[in-house]
Amino acid sequence: MTRKDALSPDAPDLVSEATAWLAQLETGKLSREDLAAFREWVQRSPRHYAEIRRLAELSREVNVLAGMADPLREAAKRQRIVRRGATSPRRAAPVLGWGALGLAATCALAFALFAGPPGIAPQAPEPIYLVTPVGETREVALEDGSKVKLNTDSRVEVAFAKGRRNVYLEKGEAFFEVAHDTARPFTVYAGDRSVTAVGTAFSVRWTDEELVVTVSEGRVAYGEAPLRTAKSSAPGSAEIMPAAAPSQPAARKMLGAGQRLEVSPLNRAELVERLPENVLSRELAWRSGFLDFQDAPLREVVSEMQRYTPQEIVILDEELADLRFGGVFRIGQTQAFFEALELSFGVDVEQTADNKLILKSVN
Known part of the structure; x- marks a missing residue:
């Protein structure tokens, strides 16, 4: 049963919220939307993750959720498709007393399904697909604190994992405000080019006519990247599989704030120019x-x-x-x-x- 979320990630009664989730899991009566929303709740804030794990440690009796293993695994396999007007449901938790903490054990199996059993590395999270139709734009906050704003008729795949933050611009244009994290480089792939940034803001536009990278803050490194092989995908978007790492790292070049790179797909010519502030503002006016x-x-x-x-x-x-x-x-x-x-x-x-x-x- 779907409920509206009235609590923020910093809600003071986090224990009650987490406990209510455990109670709902224990019933075994969860729809696909409920399972997806539970996963979204766990990943929404580090505090949610920590509280779920803390409650799980209160009991070792995880067998009460044995019947939920298969449905949760199936939900984990499903790709999350994010479209305009269709985001993961959020829900508010009813306030429950500490008597309900006997249900805390129910989260242990759920946690194991998401994070993997002890001693085994967790699987990379499923990619997220962001899509905009012709004539519309939208902004999405990513789980690392970065933001991506898609321009008209654009599609990106977000594939974050331990040690890397990869985004694949399949078509169109997107502006990225990157959260600083030196341990996980943020790289945008467009065709056979890549743009890597740590704590900066830039746009990437990729069409049949050209590749354009415009940096508004900080610095980015760009260069060639291995192509990816296309195959069938999630409904409504083309899936592009990760490419194998090149045997030798490609040469990287740097772009600073106020610079724009244009690459012609015909002759591979690269043009780098510095834009006056008023021109840069017009170039990125679509964000507003x-x-x-x-x-x-x-x-x-x-x-x-x-x-x-x-x-x-x-x-x-x-x-x-x-x-x-x-x-x-x-x-x-x-x-x-x-x-x-x-x-x-x-x-x-x-x-x-x-x-x-x-x-x-x-x-």
Whole structure:
């Protein structure tokens, strides 16, 4: 039975919350959503983890949960798919007395299933998939304290494990605010390139046309990375398997705050430039939900706007494509862009029967 979570990770009555979870586990009547939510609760805060383990040590009678072993193992195998508007359920725990602590033993088996039996290394947690549809952005807090914000039509796989924090940008663009942890490097893979940072903030954009890395804070190291082999995946996203480590480490280069790297997929040429503060701000304006253009050729503006709408936008003539354009537009409101073209720039916007948008000069 699903309940809403009214308690924060720092709730003062953590003992009661943990005990209530044990009571629910002991009943054996948990849905898949309940099992996923219990796992999320344990991993949400180090205090939750510590309290579950402390209560487990109060008793060695773990056989009461023997019947739950298979369902919990099956739940652990399931990949967590994180989509807009669909996150792991959270729940509030009813306040129970200490008499319920006789149920504390029920967490021992559950803990063993998540962490593995003594003497055996725990398995790496299942990867998390983050997806955004066309025209939408979203921000997600990761378990290490880092944050990732996805731009339109993007998909990433988060695969954290002991000693490493790997993120695979399968397509689109994402901005990363990385929590400092020198013991676990934070590496973003995009195609055959990787970007590694410790305590910094940067964006990575990977499309069929280019790879772009923009650093807003700190420093990152980038270089070549082994390709990964694609195969069937979780529903709604393509799974990419981890690549084998290269026999020799690839040469690494450094990017500092305010620098941008562009890599052409055609000739592998790398261009590194330092961006003025106002340009950097416009480059990353999408994080705040806006697109900011200043004196940009219309072809470039349309190319960027195309990422935020499923409608194909076609510029009819080359002269119009060279038109210099400027303006600030909220993501998801592309109609304002076309209205600005018509009212201020003398551009005719025509929608065809097959749902294309044709831009042409009025004259």
